[in-house]
Amino acid sequence: MSKLTHYETMFILKPTLTDEETVAQIENIRAIIEKNGGEIASADNVGTRELAYEIEKCKRGYYYVVYFRGNPSGIAEIERNYRMNENLIRFIFIKFENKKEIASWTKMSDEAAKKANK
Numbered sequence: 001m002s003k004l005t006h007y008e009t010m011f012i013l014k015p016t017l018t019d020e021e022t023v024a025q026i027e028n029i030r031a032i033i034e035k036n037g038g039e040i041a042s043a044d045n046v047g048t049r050e051l052a053y054e055i056e057k058c059k060r061g062y063y064y065v066v067y068f069r070g071n072p073s074g075i076a077e078i079e080r081n082y083r084m085n086e087n088l089i090r091f092i093f094i095k096f097e098n099k100k101e102i103a104s105w106t107k108m109s110d111e112a113a114k115k116a117n118k
Helices: 019-035 072-084 099-116
Strands: 005-013 039-055 058-070 088-096
Touching (some): 005 099, 072 088
16 A cells, blocks of 8 residues: 555635534545545634635635545545535645655644644
């Protein structure tokens, strides 16, 4: 099996979702990442924020960041699922490759884990 790559994914959910729907969407996305070979290290629930510009008639969005390790081949399937989700208004994947980037990923992941455990 190939070596797992470090990734960060940030996505924005529509602000019109109820709290229960938001939690369900986050759990669904986490399940998709794990189903496609991703090992979630930590997550940062940023919450509702003002968008820099209006997207799909939304001025605010619910931000969530997941730090995970996975196979590059699984990213395409995760992205396909993101695109089919009508409650996601934006998303991004960031790949961390060299030692300096991986050290940065580890630091951010640890900070998100500490924040989640407060």
